[in-house]
Amino acid sequence: MRSAGLAQAEAFLEMLSAERGAALNTLDAYRRDLEDAAGFLATRKTTLLSADSDDIRALIEDLADRGFAASSQSRRLSALRQFYRFLHTEGMRGDDPTGVIDSPRKARPLPKVLSVEEVSRLLEQAESDIAQAGTDFEKRQKIRFRALLELLYATGMRVSELVGLPERVLADGGRFLIVRGKGNKERMVPLSGPARAALAEWIEARNSARLDGDEEPEWLFPASSDSGHLSRQVFARDLKSLAARAGIPSRLVSPHVLRHAFASHLLANGADLRAVQELLGHADISTTQIYTHVLDERLRQLVTEHHPLAKSAINRDEARNPTLARGK
Structure with a gap:
């Protein structure tokens, strides 16, 4: 170590090795951290042993300034937390300067979203697959898949909610589904016309294949599985296969991506954020707000098209540069 605190740091590393069985690579990483x-704290005229909370905050800010990702900053802070807890436990310090430091927030990645055109291609391919089915059994499988796809995009359900829909799930003459989500909370979601038609075709095809004496199905999409209904893994596999046939990279498509598409397309077309929260079954609206990135372009266009000062600015720009007007 390059400053005071060397002995304490070495004692900490020995503890990690002896008591926790830390691997050599782990010990080397802690030593480097x-x-x-210690090197940064020396520039602030302090040491590992005597640093306070402001020093630790400045250290984290320095890591950010040096381009360290939030995950790397958090790992460095975790190493320091363990070091100072060790010092406190061993009576080498009376406090823990990291105790009041918040972990750096990781940037929340934007969800993958399919365009309306891409979703349309998936639905068209599912329809084409039905027409090309060779046997009655294959046709029923394709009709079932098309119904699942229509329901998923029409409702934004989680895939586990979709495949686990009970038989008696329709409400109000089939215009709504009653969905049981996380925490056994129920919500009603409306069905689009195409989704109702696809579901009705599936139920008719399923019932036509039932033999006399068969019990009433418990699930809307029954299957020979431990649960008695179609598994989410099978549906996800079939969805990726459909995407490939539709000319869409399968890595971009999953049941959850269609849930994202449902929410994003609603918001992009003017839906209220609270309404989308209810439809998705989110307990906290902050979870739904991840989709608001799709509103940026729509809001920009609204301001450009309807705000009088924005219009004036555009006209002034075109007057200064006639090329802009010709390019409209």
Whole structure:
């Protein structure tokens, strides 16, 4: 170590090795983290042993300034937390300067979203697959898949909610589904015309294949599985296969991506965020707000088209540069 705190840091590393069985690579990583921290603290005229909370905050800010990702900053902070807890436990410090430091927030990745055109291609391919089915059994399988796809895009259900729909799930003459989500909370979601038609065709095809004496189905999409209904893995596999046939990279398509598409397309067409929250079954609206990135372009267009000052600015720009007007 390059500053005071060397003996304490070495004692900490020995504890990790002896008591926790830390691997050599882990010990080397902790040593590098502590050495780097000691070097920065030296520029603030302090040491690992005497640093306070402001020093630790400045260290984390320095890591960010140096381009360290939030995950790397969090790992460095975790190493320091363990080091200072060790010092406190061993009576080498009376406090823990990392105790009041918040972990750096990781950037929340935007969800993958299919365009309306891409979803349309999936639905058209599912329809084409039915027409090309060779046997009655194959046709029923294709009709079932098309119904699942229509329901998923029409409702934004989680795939586990979709495949686990009970038989008696329709409400109000088939215009709504009663969905049981997380925490056994029920919500009603409306069905589009195409979804109702696809579901009705599936139920007719399924019932026509039933033999006399067969029990009433418990599930809307029954299958020979431990659960008695279609598994989400089978549906996800079939969805990727459909995407490939539709000319869409299968890595971009999953049941959850269609749930994202449902929410994003609603918001892009003017739906209220609270309504989308209810439809998705989100307990907290902050979870739904991840989809608001799709509103940026729509809001920009609204301001450009309807705000009088925005219009004036556009006209002024075109007057200064006639090329802009000709390019409209």
